[in-house]
Amino acid sequence: MKTAVIHDWLVTYAGAERALEQILKLYPEADLFSLVDFLPSQQRAFILNKKVNTSFIQSLPFAKKKYRSYLPLMPLAIEQFDLSGYDLIISSSHAVAKGVLTHAQQLHVCYCYTPIRYAWDLYHQYLKESGLNRGVKGFIARMILHYVRMWDLTSVNRVDRYIAISKHIAERINKIYGREAAVIYPPVDTATFVEHPKKEKYYLTASRMVPYKKVDLIVEAFSQMPDKKLIVIGDGPDFQKIKLKAKKNVHLLGYQPVSAMKDYMQKARAFVYAAEEDFGIVTVEAQACGTPVIAFAKGGSSETVIPFQTEDKKNQIANTKPTGVFFHEQTVLAVKHAVSIFEENLDKFDGKHIRENTIRFSEERFTKEFKDYIDWALRQHAG
Numbered sequence: 001m002k003t004a005v006i007h008d009w010l011v012t013y014a015g016a017e018r019a020l021e022q023i024l025k026l027y028p029e030a031d032l033f034s035l036v037d038f039l040p041s042q043q044r045a046f047i048l049n050k051k052v053n054t055s056f057i058q059s060l061p062f063a064k065k066k067y068r069s070y071l072p073l074m075p076l077a078i079e080q081f082d083l084s085g086y087d088l089i090i091s092s093s094h095a096v097a098k099g100v101l102t103h104a105q106q107l108h109v110c111y112c113y114t115p116i117r118y119a120w121d122l123y124h125q126y127l128k129e130s131g132l133n134r135g136v137k138g139f140i141a142r143m144i145l146h147y148v149r150m151w152d153l154t155s156v157n158r159v160d161r162y163i164a165i166s167k168h169i170a171e172r173i174n175k176i177y178g179r180e181a182a183v184i185y186p187p188v189d190t191a192t193f194v195e196h197p198k199k200e201k202y203y204l205t206a207s208r209m210v211p212y213k214k215v216d217l218i219v220e221a222f223s224q225m226p227d228k229k230l231i232v233i234g235d236g237p238d239f240q241k242i243k244l245k246a247k248k249n250v251h252l253l254g255y256q257p258v259s260a261m262k263d264y265m266q267k268a269r270a271f272v273y274a275a276e277e278d279f280g281i282v283t284v285e286a287q288a289c290g291t292p293v294i295a296f297a298k299g300g301s302s303e304t305v306i307p308f309q310t311e312d313k314k315n316q317i318a319n320t321k322p323t324g325v326f327f328h329e330q331t332v333l334a335v336k337h338a339v340s341i342f343e344e345n346l347d348k349f350d351g352k353h354i355r356e357n358t359i360r361f362s363e364e365r366f367t368k369e370f371k372d373y374i375d376w377a378l379r380q381h382a383g
Contacts, residue, residue: 001378003030004086006078008095009067010037013046015281016113019165019186020092021046022367023111026374027090033081035074035096036067055080072144075099075151088378091159099155107381109374110159111184114169114278115176119148122212129211153177161377163370166279166300182373185303187366188284188358192258195290195355196266202229203339204268204291206261206282207275209236214274214296214330216242221335223247228339231268233261265289270342273301274330280304283324288358290351293324294338302326306357308345321353 005027007020024030024047037052055077057063057070070077074096081100083089089106091097094113102108118126123145127133132141153176162181164170170181203222207213215232219242222230226249232242235255243252256264262285265271271286272294279300283293287305295301308322325345327338342349359365 001087002085003027003088003090004033004083005030005090005092006033006081006083006097006100007092008035008097010034010039010047010052011067012039013043015186015279016092016094017046018189018281019111019113019366022187022363023090023092023370024048024050026367026371027088030090031086033083033100035077036063038064038067053081071148075148075155088374090374096152096155098159099151100158102158107161107378108159109161109163109377111163111165111370112169112173112181113165113186115172116148116152119145119152120176121172125212160381161373163373166303168299168303169278184366184369184373185361186279186281187363188281188288188361190284190288190355190358190362193262193265193285193288195288195351197290197351198267199269199291199351200267201269202231202267203270203272203294204231204233204264204286205272205274206233206256206265207273209234209238209242211238212275216245217274217330217332218272218335219245219250221332221339222250224332225249225336225339230272231264233264262289265291270294270324270339272335272339274327274335275299276330277301284358284361287323287354290355292322292342292349292354294335294342295324295326296330297326297328304357304361308341308348321350321357322348323354323357 032050033053035055036058037054057077078096078099079101083100089108091110093110095116098110132138156177162173162179163184164173164181165186167183170183173179173181205218207215209215222228230250232252233256265286266289268291270292273283274296276299283295283301284304286293293305295305305324306319306322307326325338325342327334
C-alpha cells in the first residue's frame with residue numbers, strides 16, 4: 001500500500017507537528033508533502049529526516065518568513081501535488097492540506113486540528129486585531145478570506161473520513177463542513193512531563209503571546225494580587241504590551257526551552273490558562289507533572305481538565321479526584337475568583353490523581369487509536 005502524508009507547512013516543532021511525528025512513525029515508508037519546508041537541520045528528526053515534497057510557494061520571495069502572506073495562493077498550491085499514485089492519503093490539516101485532489105479509488109483521511117480559524121470563527125477578531133477591519137487593505141483582506149472560505153467548503157468532500165482532535169473541533173467540523181468526525185485526542189509526551197513531589201508557591205502560565213491566548217488577562221489578574229507570584233513563559237507580538245501591564249510579582253521570562261518549561265511546570269503550585277483552545281496540549285503537560293490547572297471552561301480544556309466542582313441544575317457537586325478549577329468568563333475578576341477557590345481547596349488536589357488523568361492522552365494511546373481507525377477505514381473503503 002502506497003501512502004502519502006501531507007502537512008500544511010513545516011517551519012517549527014509545535015502541537016500539530018507532534019501528531020505528525022507519531023503518524024510518520026506509524027507509516028515510516030510514507031512520502032511527505034508540505035506547502036513549504038523551512039525546518040532547521042536540528043529539528044528534522046521528528047519527520048524521520050525525510051525528503052519533503054514542497055509546492056511552488058517554497059521558491060517565492062521572502063517565503064521563509066512571510067509564507068503566511070501567500071494564503072491566497074495556498075489553495076492553488078495544494079492542488080498541484082500529484083497524489084494519483086497513492087492508495088492511502090493522510091492529511092494533517094489546520095489550513096489547506098485537506099484540499100489535495102484525490103480520486104475514487106483512494107482513501108483520504110484528514111486529521112483535522114480545526115477548520116481555518118482566521119477564515120471562520122476568528123474572522124472578525126483577526127481583521128480587528130490586524131487592523132484590517134477598514135480601508136482598502138481591509139477590503140482586500142475580506143475578499144481574500146471570502147475566497148478562502150468558498151474554496152474550503154468546495155474541498156470538504158475531497159476527504160473520505162475526518163478525525164477531530166477534540167469533541168470541540170468535531171462540533172466545529174459538523175457546523176462548518178456538515179460532516180461527522182471521529183475524535184482521537186492528539187499525543188502528549190507524558191513520559192517527559194512527569195510528576196515532581198514538591199510544589200513551590202508560584203503560579204505559571206505559558207503561551208505564544210497573541211491576542212486570543214489572553215495572556216494579558218492572566219497578567220492583569222495577578223498584578224492585582226501582589227501576594228501571589230506569577231511566572232510567564234512565551235514570546236510573540238504582544239510581549240511588550242503585556243510586559244507593561246506586569247507588576248513586580250509577575251515575571252516574564254520570554255521563550256524558554258522545553259527542559260526549562262518542564263522544570264517550571266513540575267514545581268508550580270498551579271498552571272493558569274485563559275484561552276479557548278482547540279485542544280490545549282500545554283494544560284495536559286501541566287497535569288502530567290501533577291500540577292493543577294486553572295482554566296477557561298470552554299474548548300479543549302473542558303475535555304482535558306476535571307474541575308473541582310461540577311455544575312448541575314440544582315447545586316454544585318465536588319469531584320473526588322479534581323485536576324483543576326474552571327472559570328467561565330474571560331475576565332480579570334473571573335480569574336481572581338478561580339485562584340481564590342483553588343487556594344481555599346488546596347488539600348483537594350492530589351498530584352498522582354492529576355497525572356493519572358493524562359494517561360488517556362499519551363503517545364501510545366494515540367498511535368493505537370489512530371492505527372485502529374485507519375485500518376477500519378481501509379476495510380470500509382475496500383468493502
